[in-house]
Amino acid sequence: MITLTSVTKLYNEGRPNEVQALKGIDLEIARDAITVLKGPSGSGKTTLLSIVACMARPTTGRVTLDGEVVSGLPERFLTELRRTTFGFVFQRFNLIRGLSVIENVMLPAAPLGGDHATVRERALERLAALDLADKATMPVEFLSGGETQRAAIARALINDAPIVIADEPTANLDTELTMRFLEIVRALRAEGKTVIMTSHDPRIWDAEGVDAVVEMRDGAIFGEFA
Numbered sequence: 001m002i003t004l005t006s007v008t009k010l011y012n013e014g015r016p017n018e019v020q021a022l023k024g025i026d027l028e029i030a031r032d033a034i035t036v037l038k039g040p041s042g043s044g045k046t047t048l049l050s051i052v053a054c055m056a057r058p059t060t061g062r063v064t065l066d067g068e069v070v071s072g073l074p075e076r077f078l079t080e081l082r083r084t085t086f087g088f089v090f091q092r093f094n095l096i097r098g099l100s101v102i103e104n105v106m107l108p109a110a111p112l113g114g115d116h117a118t119v120r121e122r123a124l125e126r127l128a129a130l131d132l133a134d135k136a137t138m139p140v141e142f143l144s145g146g147e148t149q150r151a152a153i154a155r156a157l158i159n160d161a162p163i164v165i166a167d168e169p170t171a172n173l174d175t176e177l178t179m180r181f182l183e184i185v186r187a188l189r190a191e192g193k194t195v196i197m198t199s200h201d202p203r204i205w206d207a208e209g210v211d212a213v214v215e216m217r218d219g220a221i222f223g224e225f226a
């Protein structure tokens with residue numbers, strides 16, 4: 001279980017351009033489940049996701065992961081937690097230009113020190129499942145938007161992290177690839193993984209296998225649907 005208690009987030013605190021992105025969020029996110037955060041642009045979905053994923057700290061409030069408080073951990077513990085616990089698909093992708101698709105996909109595995117050939121094989125399997133095997137050696141800057149999105153998904157899955165975090169993962173995908181992404185997500189859940197994603201896409205909220213939809217408005221939770 002991931003719990004958030006009275007979580008707030010201020011950007012540019014104390015300055016004229018201060019933004020209160022989260023206004024006291026109380027939320028429980030189940031493990032072994034698919035949870036979708038939905039809501040209009042600017043409602044705080046990405047901010048909430050970053051806090052859940054230990055990429056950002058709340059301004060006030062508390063986050064626990066399986067009963068342990070993570071919101072106050074020193075940075076070095078958070079770095080370790082991010083590497084071992086989370087797989088990320090983020091809006092700006094963060095793929096590294098100049099490296100090939102497969103090099104990008106393999107990158108998060110490097111700090112964990114796995115055998116290179118095994119990691120490469122796993123990366124190729126992930127790319128094949130997303131119909132990208134033939135682009136494996138291409139520099140990422142030559143990919144289309146949808147291909148870049150899929151490369152980011154393959155990279156998020158490389159470490160077999162127990163929690164997969166995805167920000168608008170299907171934003172650039174057509175219906176067929178969205179359906180394939182959902183199949184991957186359902187397979188991850190069947191393996192016992194936790195999937196938490198934001199989405200504007202009704203194909204995602206209404207999808208079979210989604211366990212919870214959390215609706216956000218203006219930095220607050222507007223409703224939760226199972």
Ligand SMILES: Nc1ncnc2c1ncn2[C@@H]1O[C@H](COP(=O)(O)OP(=O)(O)OP(=O)(O)O)[C@@H](O)[C@H]1O
Pocket residue numbers: 011012019020021039040041042043044045046047048198
């Ligand atoms: N780094 C930042 N500095 C200042 N303000 C920010 C920052 N990141 C987000 N915000 C502001 O916080 C609010 C919530 O943003 P957030 O990205 O969490 O919303 P969102 O629901 O994910 O939106 P979208 O669907 O457009 O991605 C917005 O008003 C945004 O402008």
